[in-house]
Amino acid sequence: MSELIPVQTSTQDKYNIHTGLQLMPELEKFVEQFPSRSAIVMVDAFVLEHHRHYFEPALSSHFKRLHVFEVPRGEKAKSFEVYKQAVDFVLEKGVERSTPLIAIGGGVTGDLSGFVAATVLRGLPLIHVPTTLLAMVDSSIGGKTGINHQVGKNLVGSFYQPRAVFADGTFLSTLSRKEWVNGLSEVLKYGMIRHPEMLDDIALLLESNRFTEAEAWLPLIRKSAQTKTDIVAEDVLESGKRAFLNFGHTYAHVIEREGGYQRYSHGEAVFAGMIAAVEASNALGASINPTNLLKFKPLYELSLDEITSSPAELTEIMRKDKKVKDNQIRLILLEKMGTPYIHEVNDTELVEQSWQNMLNVFR
Ligand SMILES: NC(=O)c1ccc[n+]([C@@H]2O[C@H](COP(=O)([O-])OP(=O)(O)OC[C@H]3O[C@@H](n4cnc5c(N)ncnc54)[C@H](O)[C@@H]3O)[C@@H](O)[C@H]2O)c1
Incomplete structure (x- = not known):
């Protein structure tokens, strides 16, 4: 059953x-x-x-x-x-x-x-x-x-x-390991925006060498499905809180685009994007330990060496994203682990710095 x-x-x-x-x-x-x-x-x-x-x-x-x-x-x-x-x-x-x-x-x-x-x-x-x-x-x-x-x-x-x-x-x-990793980013996201304890559960799964075993994943699949269901129920037609599900995604869309939608998988881009979002959150006063995410980095085997655009250019691309209303970048940031908010960017330097810090992690 x-x-x-x-x-x-x-x-x-x-x-x-x-x-x-x-x-x-x-x-x-x-x-x-x-x-x-x-x-x-x-x-x-x-x-x-x-x-x-x-x-x-x-x-x-x-x-x-x-x-x-x-x-x-x-x-x-x-x-x-x-x-x-x-x-x-x-x-x-x-x-x-x-x-x-x-x-x-x-x-x-x-x-x-x-x-x-x-x-x-x-x-x-x-x-x-x-x-x-x-x-x-x-x-x-x-x-x-x-x-x-x-x-x-x-x-x-x-x-x-x-x-x-x-x-x-x-x-x-x-499922290939690559596709497990692709899905992992969204599970990590639910941990970051609502249930920080999920990150410990994923770490345990890795330690037990059961990363590609469906049975070991079931509790996390359920928790993730429940988390998305809860957030969507709070905002079915995406006018407010559902945007929290975009944590890391505003950066990720730019990374995917820079890689011609081929070089980087969505999951890889979201993982890198979440690291940038943590950087920006901390710059605005949060004190989130980046290791919460960085400990999963070896799974991704990701290098962003091929991204040659500068942080300023990447920020500009973000602003021109088709989904961005009124040329206003809106980032989903964290007050603390599990507590997201929508930040309307008026200081692009903050965003540029978060790009720079994140790119340094993957170079
Ligand atoms: N509707 C939404 O809310 C929503 C949310 C997130 C992503 N998306 C969309 O989802 C898509 C990405 O989904 P995805 O990552 O599942 O990609 P996908 O459907 O392309 O599947 C990835 C790969 O896995 C293979 N595959 C599927 N099931 C398999 C299995 N059981 N064993 C082995 N291989 C299997 C597929 O053939 C494919 O090669 C994107 O188009 C994205 O825009 C939609």
């Missing part, structure tokens, strides 16, 4: 995030509630190849017709082109508004499939089955769906809540 995390959304819909191992029997039972005897499954190509035997029986006992759309691996799948292919596929199968769409994969599959579910026939019932650590602790929660545009990432999309999330650690058996 799984542990359930209930989620309340602004639209009065309620759903559960099921967390645990071997959850396919539970998924099998869950889908029996749908009157439709056909379903769309949008699944990451790697997951389809390696886990089809695991998830398919759970779905095919109730759904007599399973229409499987293979989502190409990688960020490029969050494109208009693949979105169109998926919409064509779904409509050509003759779906009705009651036909569920089950998204099985990482954040890319979840974001793309969620957007397809949100838009086809003005909304198909959506079930998320996240299969990466990042998707389990972050992207499958909160209802953000979407694809990328040439102007920037995630610029076309909608808020669309699923009927359920099944975060089944069994899928994680095939």
Whole structure:
């Protein structure tokens, strides 16, 4: 049996995030509630190849017709082109508004499939089955769906809540170390902004040499999912507190951009970004020990040598970010561990110095 995390959304819909191992029997039972005897499954190509035997029986006992759309691996799948292919596929199968769409994969599959579910026939019932650590602790929660545009990432999309999330650690058996590390940054973030004790739990997991074991991660996956759920519930449509989830991310977006969205993974960039945010917090009077984060640095094997822009240039890029309103940089900083606040920057020197200090750490 799984542990359930209930989620309340602004639209009065309620759903559960099921967390645990071997959850396919539970998924099998869950889908029996749908009157439709056909379903769309949008699944990451790697997951389809390696886990089809695991998830398919759970779905095919109730759904007599399973229409499987293979989502190409990688960020490029969050494109208009693949979105169109998926919409064509779904409509050509003759779906009705009651036909569920089950998204099985990482954040890319979840974001793309969620957007397809949100838009086809003005909304198909959506079930998320996240299969990466990042998707389990972050992207499958909160209802953000979407694809990328040439102007920037995630610029076309909608808020669309699923009927359920099944975060089944069994899928994680095939996850590469790189992808574990990618998800780790978001877990560290929850520790930094709300539950500092999580950092000790992660350190213990590392000491016990169980870093890539799903079972050892379950308590942290649950705590992370609960933390994101709590923060989102306080601000479903992202007008205030939800911004706390962007801790480290304002810096990270610039780092990802500097690396052409290829050189540095999102998780690496967020890790470096959180270190810069700690530097800026301390410059404004907090006294956070940087070692809280720096002790995890060896996991990342990250060098920022290739970033040649100066701290002043990086700060300027931050200010011009598409998501920045009125050219005003807003940073999520910490008063102390676990207590974030929004800081409107009027002293760019502070930001430049935080870039410099962080770059020194990774050179
Ligand atoms: N919607 C949100 O709120 C939200 C939040 C954070 C991130 N995101 C988005 O999520 C995406 C990143 O998600 P991601 O890191 O999961 O990337 P991803 O979906 O590209 O998955 C990463 C890699 O892991 C592979 N993979 C998936 N499951 C696997 C498994 N069980 N075993 C082995 N390999 C597996 C995939 O094939 C892929 O190569 C980005 O597009 C980002 O914008 C969305």
